[in-house]
Amino acid sequence: MSSNIPMIFWLVPAAALIALGFARYFFVRMKRQSEGSETMRTIAGHVRKGAMAYLRQQYKIVGIVFLVLCAFFAVLAYGFGVQNPWVPFAFLTGGFFSGLAGYIGMKTATYASARTAQAASESLDRGLKVAFRSGAVMGLVVVGLGLLDISAWYLALEWFYDDVATTQKLVIITTTMLTFGMGASTQALFARVGGGIYTKAADVGADLVGKVEAGIPEDDPRNPATIADNVGDNVGDVAGMGADLYESYCGSILATAALGASAFAIAPEMQLKAVLAPMLIAAVGILLSIIGIYLVKTKEGATMKSLLKALGLGVNTSSVLIAAATFVILWLLGLENWVGISFSVISGLVAGIIIGQSTEYYTSQSYKPTRKVAESSKTGPATVIISGIGLGMLSTAVPVITIAAAIVLAFLCAIHFDVANMLTAQNLSLGLYGIGIAAVGMLSTLGITLATDAYGPIADNAGGNAEMSGLGPEVRKRTDALDALGNTTAATGKGFAIGSAALTALALMASYLEEIKIGLQHIGVKTIEVLGRAVPVETATLPDFMEYYQVNLMNPKVLIGVFIGSMMAFVFCGLTMNAVGRAAQSMVEEVRRQFREIKGILTGEATPDYARCVAISTKGAQREMLLPSILAIVAPVVTGIVFGVAGVLGLLVGGLGAGFVLAIFMANSGGAWDNAKKYIEEGNLGGKGSDAHKATVVGDTVGDPFKDTSGPSLNILIKLMSMVAIVMAGLTVAYSIL
Known part of the structure; x- marks a missing residue:
């Protein structure tokens, strides 16, 4: 087997191990920091315990779904005999590593929050470094485990298919590897939907009863929902986002490798290079990300x-x-048209930066759009809602x-810009x-x-602590x-995740036709018969399959599919929004009950029952996440x-088109409502407790499921349906009816 593996390939598993090594280093350094006073340690312990309890319960349910x-x-x-025999095993490994990445990231975040608060008591720079490098554990674990999983599967399949002709072997290997993305997608959807429902049920309950009705601060220890709210930040925006981007990361590499194996099948000397190129770019990206972290x-x-x-x-x-580095990698690899393909890579990089900057502009209180949402609070919550929705719709253009x-x-x-023959x-x-x-x-x-992105919930929890x-x-x-910065980075991260999902889903659609073959x-x-001639399936091209299956806009089956895909984006959002509403209603009733029945909470003489609120969010999330997740698979x-x-x-096509735009709209509206509230809390337009502040709290409450549940879950829906x-x-x- 070793003779078939070029030396340059070993950079891929080496980079994966370096990423995991630095993740461990940052984790150990963070653990050595002081966690502060006894009270700070106790609060952090409650959050950590609640987060781990939620994950254990979620993994039990997800485990049952995976086994089925x-x-x-x-x-x-x-x-x-209609399925690749490797699929059951690939499915399990994809889900396992996706879940593991989320687990490690969340464990790190729950240890980092109190340490970030303690570091912030010494200086702003120390607080930023502790929070950011703790977030870097999440980032490095995701890319490290992703490339490690890809490397292991490539080596195993290379050995197993050793007796197959080289060009056909690479097509089989890459299409087989692509299937473990479904395991990662399924785990990511459960993590995102369940975590999003959990965190927003707690957040809405804490805001509506604590801030608006009782008039106490967001993270006041007298608020029974505050621990559940802090737990939710971790299960939704750390474990959920980590599993989401793990799936995007692996999906983009694997889909591109499969497309490369197909595109260069007529040039065997280039085929292996095309398969290895995305893995090597990702490997070098890990090393350069570590430089950026410092x-x-x-x-x-x-x-x-x-x-x-x-x-x-x-x-x-x-x-x-x-x-x-991309130009150097592809030149050393000797890939055909390495200059042009390097510019393809750069187009993706630049697009990611532009989407991030656009999201920052529309959601940060440093810029006009969000400040205009805040100013609309002068006339009440209705105008805040209208302004935020309008902003979100406009923000989809860029x-x-x-x-x-x-x-x-x-x-x-x-x-080569061959437009005439494209x-x-x-x-x-x-x-x-x-x-x-x-x-x-x-x-x-x-x-x-x-x-x-993972920095955001760590900073949020540090503020709460x-x-x-x-x-x-x-x-x-x-x-x-640090918390306000985290709101913007979280919104930027969601925009980035949505943008990457669009490109990945497009690559997966092309890979789908390879799987049809x-x-x-x-x-x-x-x-297959194409325009009156018999074409061998093994050598059939993408246009051959498009013609054979009549994939064109005059085919009613295609149009019906487009409508169903578009509908899926809205039905999925409706299910998750309503799920948050029901879970939040239970939380609001529980917080009101505690204020009413446990005497002395608001005076600080009695301790709220935090565990009860954590249990309500956990139960609600587990119950409500099943239907939308299963619908996406079915x-x-x-x-x-x-x-x-x-x-x-x-x-x-319908799911990608509608889901992409809808996800951007929801993420940016929610981010703008959240930071409009923060802008007023900084002392503008009357500050905390003013009518303007109460109006933006309502806007933020509406925006919570927009930006943290439904919106971010859509990019997983898009990719999961493709997978x-x-x-x-x-x-x-084998069995289609029409």
């Missing part, structure tokens, strides 16, 4: 713009370095145009490879971009600054059985 799905795949593979620092008394600049220095430096430009540039760069079979395959590698470029610096522990106003000022071979189909299967390949492609379609391709071609 694994048994189903085994029946399809070994009973009906660049993040600030000075005492820094403004919001200064703090954003500090984070931007690390992210942008890593991005510039990976852009330059990301959509950016992704469109990135797709066009990535495609054209990969085919839809020939070979150019189409090369162009789609360019789009896939653009997604890899966007995610190549995930080690640091995810660190900026400082409030509940009664730390001085100077400390609260610093933690508030494998599915036809599984059921013994040797040739929809592509049923569509494939009824409407066949054409219907599934329509479903994926399910890929895994079920064999069933679709």
